[in-house]
Amino acid sequence: MSAFSRFTALSQTLPATVPFVGPEAIERNRGLVVKARIGANESGFGPAPSVLEAMRGAAETTWMYSDPENFELREALALHHGISRENIAVGGGIDGLLGEIARLVIEPGTPVVTSLGGYPTFNYHVNGFGGRLVTVPYAGDKEHLDGLLEAVKRENAPLVYFANPDNPMGSWWDADSVVTFARALPETTLLILDEAYGETAPEGTIPSISALIGQPNILRMRTFSKAYGLAGARIGYAIGTLGNTQAFDKIRNHFGMARISVQAALAALKDQAYLAEVIASIGASRERISRIAQSNGLLPLASATNFVTIDCGRDGTHARAIVDGLMEHGVFIRMPGVAPLNRCIRISVGPENDMALLEEALPLVLKRLA
Amino acid sequence: MSAFSRFTALSQTLPATVPFVGPEAIERNRGLVVKARIGANESGFGPAPSVLEAMRGAAETTWMYSDPENFELREALALHHGISRENIAVGGGIDGLLGEIARLVIEPGTPVVTSLGGYPTFNYHVNGFGGRLVTVPYAGDKEHLDGLLEAVKRENAPLVYFANPDNPMGSWWDADSVVTFARALPETTLLILDEAYGETAPEGTIPSISALIGQPNILRMRTFSKAYGLAGARIGYAIGTLGNTQAFDKIRNHFGMARISVQAALAALKDQAYLAEVIASIGASRERISRIAQSNGLLPLASATNFVTIDCGRDGTHARAIVDGLMEHGVFIRMPGVAPLNRCIRISVGPENDMALLEEALPLVLKRLA
Structure with a gap:
């Protein structure tokens, strides 16, 4: 093995693991x-044929770093959602963004609420920053909104994760229930609303962007990995207040996005x-x-x-x-x-x-x- | 602004900044x-025409996540360097790997030694984990090896960064001096030997892989961003002991690599x-x-x-x-x-x-x- 002897105490307790x-x-x-x-x-x-074409065309630009501000993609996403570019943070898939949020919120021992059996990669990041997972069993194969809210309050947790639609069960809540849940959370609890599967959900599942855009304790997560067919491109984004999207700028790897991937996402967004x-x-x-x-x-x-x-x-x-x-x-x-x-x-x-x-x-x- | 109120104390002190x-x-x-x-x-x-061809060919595989173990690329790199796959950790450019090393080693207040005016992105990551930068002035436009060693010992620093050849000055040390420096470091100090520009250095600049491979307090950093012409692909790797490469597995975003980028790196490596x-x-x-x-x-x-x-x-x-x-x-x-x-x-x-x-x-x- 022969590892370096002075990795942090936290690092030394972590297993070398892979969520999947x-x-x-x-x-x-x-x-x-x-x-x-x-x-x-x-x-x-x-992905769309138009996306494949865009990727092939962008190959020869790969000698250049991608714009660290992700200006063009954030602008296109803002237009798509009817919000401002400043409401959007781009990252290496939702997985990458989840790691960044964990880093922004979690210190050793911080309680973090999620569902028992929910997304393992979120748990991996929570553990990776020494957080303490507080889990709430599913109810009827759906994430238990009242249970999550109760756990948040009981633990005074600064972070709660909720996926709608849910992975791994495929179940979902209607938009009104989600909005009610989000608004009932203490303002001292940040909700990660993971909407990776939002595009494939029935009408009435995904709250409107405007319903939650003003709340500084909500980050909504979207991705090009699922319906858009670009899992291997690693492009996700968070929607939130300016103060929250700027928080990512404090810690992210600014030159971390693959240039072709960004072009793929732009093309995918165009081909509705x-x-x-x-x-x-x-x-x-x-x-x-x-x-x-x-x-x-x-x-x-x-x-x-x-x-x-x-x-x-x-x-x-x-x-x-x-x-x-x-x-x-x-x-x-x-x-x-x-x-x-x-x-x-x-x-x-x-x-x-x-x-x-x-x-x-x-x-x-x-x-x-x- | 309206940011979430309970980001960590460290996060709140960080500026929303970009190294470049x-x-x-x-x-x-x-x-x-x-x-x-x-x-x-x-x-x-x-990049090589053969690399562009590989990228265009790989576009249609982008619907799949890339292998989280980066097996094929690590195997190819191992063969290239005459070492074992287990001596290699792959990441999102050297920038991404630097962030991961910072996370593995730094706690608030940890002293970290680097050159005054050295790579800003390394400093960014050190600050991002609350480390305390200890800087050593260049001497004659070269990084000051004796000064770095002295600072490491004085501060009992667990981490020191040294780029050979150097950025931003373009200067370099001969391989023997680098090896002497590396071996003189306390075993409680991890050396990040950034060799991003190694391919373009004169013969005799880059120590042989075998000269330093056994030392658990050294990580050598390489990239496809410079001579290989793939900056926009974001592929870097670290060479070190098994114990050290596995440390990355504790915290990295396992599904974080862009699939086309990995294919590009494989093709680039083949076209010497x-x-x-x-x-x-x-x-x-x-x-x-x-x-x-x-x-x-x-x-x-x-x-x-x-x-x-x-x-x-x-x-x-x-x-x-x-x-x-x-x-x-x-x-x-x-x-x-x-x-x-x-x-x-x-x-x-x-x-x-x-x-x-x-x-x-x-x-x-x-x-x-x-």
Whole structure:
């Protein structure tokens, strides 16, 4: 090992870990090949052809650093949302932004509220800054808004994380409930409202931008990784007050954005027609996954996201066996990590080829497990 | 403003700042257009044609996250350097890695040694974690190795930064002196040996990998941003012991790398013939810049990098006037920020078109200032 002897006490207590094992690692470790990559909530429908064209065109500008102020992208996003450029902070995906928020708010021992079984990467960042996770169980496979609020008040927590729609369950709250929750929070608690899956949610799920824009204790998170099909580009952004977006400027890696990625995001934002098409494809694929689940005697949960979570009716061991079994057929999926959510498996949408592989493999796996 | 009220005490003391103002911001703020972009030590020679081809080919894989273990790139780098994959940590440029090292080592008040006028982005990260910068003046426009060592011992500093070749001065130490310095450091002091400009240095400047690979108090930093021409891709890496490379795994954003960028780096590493060509072009461009400086009565310093630092013979105000004056002609350059280095301007190499613009503008600017 031979590590340097004076890493901080906190650093020394942290495990060398990864919030999610990548499909490439599974391939290497198990000697398998992924044929249907429907486990990481990426979009197999891909970005728009216009985006691919923009990326190819931008390749030869890669010798230049990207604008550290992300001016053009923030301007385009502001126009898209009808707000000011100063309400937007751009970062390396929502994951990157979550790490920055954790750094801005958390000191060792700081209580941070989230749902039990919620997004592991958020927990990873909280632990990474020595925060103390306070978790609230899901209620009926939805994040428990009243429970989160109660925990925030009980702990006097400066930070709470809530994803709407939710990952890993695919469930969602209506916009009015979200706004009520957000406004009920103490002004001394910062809400991270993760709307990574916002584009695929039913009408009435996502609060209007204006409903929450003035509140200095809210940061809304958006991404190009899901419906826009650009997970590998690493572009996310936060929407908040000027004071909050400027807070990122105090600590972020200003020259950290990949230039082609920024061009991809700009092009993606322009091609709303393609986005609408993809959202329709995602909806159809959710239906397809649900039918496959049902025809195998499993219970698909309603989803507002680009994945379907499926109740397999037993425990985490059983669900894990299905995940591992599907991988033997080249079908890469994932599952929630914590009981009782881990009675489920989680399957991302994808093109018909992926669905056909799933449809073929799932009954074989279940039969072997029976 | 209306910022959230409970950001950490440290966060609240930090300015919303950027270590370097980007040329795009200068264009916007001053209403000017950059015609010769030779200020940020990018490579106007660009990446190899084979790299551009790889990037264009990889565009359609951007819907997938990049492998969080960076396995393939680390494997290729290991082969390139004749070491193990486990000796390599990949990150978002050296800038990103510097931020991670700062986080691993620095607590509020931790003394950190660097050169007075050295790399501002390192200082930014040190300040961002509440470290206390201990600076050592340059000696004869070179970083002062004995002074750095003395400061490390006096302060019992856990971290020291040293760039070889140096930015912003372009100067360098021979490999033997670097190894002697590195071995003389207390084992309780981590040396960041920033070799961003290593490819363009004369033979005998860069210690062999094996000379320092076993020392757990050394991390060597490399990048694809300079000679490889991929600044906008954001790929850097650290070479160190397994224990140290694993330390990054405790805190980094595992899914943070842009997929196309990783493919670009892989392709760049394969095309060593192009790298050799570019290094020759960089050398010729350094000569060209030096001749332009001399023919204008200025003193170019010897350089082992992809830029030439030029002593303008007066003070920082004068040098600043030259930088600003060149920008009025569309020639973007930079200058060191601290006396006595700020008697200089710093001009990056570039293709002949950029050099011609510089050659035309510089005498006009100097004439107006005379």
